[in-house]
Amino acid sequence: MRKLLKYLLVAEDHPICTAAIDMAAHAYESAIVVTGVQTLDAAKDQLEARRFDGMVLDLGLKDSQGFINLSIVHSIAPRMPILVVSATEQPDAAAKARSLGARGFLPKSAPMDEMTSAIAAVLNGEEWFEDGLDNDAELESDQIKLLSGAQLRVMREVVKGQPNKIIAADLGLAEQTVKTHVSAALKTLGVTNRSQAILRLKEMGVTE
Incomplete structure (x- = not known):
């Protein structure tokens, strides 16, 4: 007997896509x-x-930072199954999504019946990925997984080019706390400064 799911959160900023996901879920x-x-x-x-x-x-949400968004969501609700939908054509996107905690990956071009099947599979504890995923992409994303939720939120602002003072004010943190999170994130990413960190994160699919 399948599990009866009652509450589904859909984070999508295109009305047509939102309507399609709603129809597929129901x-x-x-x-x-x-x-x-x-x-x-x-x-x-x-x-x-x-x-x-x-x-x-x-x-690709309005305030999106690419895959770092998935890491942030996963850090808040690590046991919640997540199906990623994306318009990206990057061949390693699905592998990155899986390595960052997603249970499935679906292109927005997928037909309605496939979307329904993907939602059903993911919410029943199964995965929905194409065969032959890029293992190198999964290994690359391991560094992002090592960042804490707080570090992810700070680095999300760093990618936007925000200085520590502004980040501290926006996130309600002390400026020294922001500096500590940035320093720890730089070490985890294997870089020595913010510019290198931004480039590294963008290589991993984190975008402005």
Whole structure:
């Protein structure tokens, strides 16, 4: 007997895609209650406020930083199954998503029946990935997985080019705390300065 899922969080900022995901989810299980958000910050608020049985996450949200978004979401709700949907054509995208905690990866061009199957598989504890994923891409993403949730949030702002003082004010942290998180993240990423860190993160699929 399959598990009856009741609450699904959908982080997607394109109305047509949101509607398609909603239809696909209800085609799988009519009792699912779908909550839609358009930004990563709104998704974080929802995840911190209540428990969801699963999530569909678009990597290209309005306040997106690419794969670092997946790491942030996974750090908040590590046991929640996540299906990543993306318009990216990068051949290693699915492998990176899996290495960062996603249970599945689906291109936005996928037909409705495939989307329904992907949601069903992921929310039933299975995976939804194509065969022959790039193992090198998975190893590359291991460094991001070693960053803490706080470090991820700080480095997300670093990629935007924000100075420590602004990051501290935006995240409600002491400036010294931001410096500590940046230093620790640089060490984990194997770089010596912020510019190198930004380049390294962008190589991993983290974008402005």
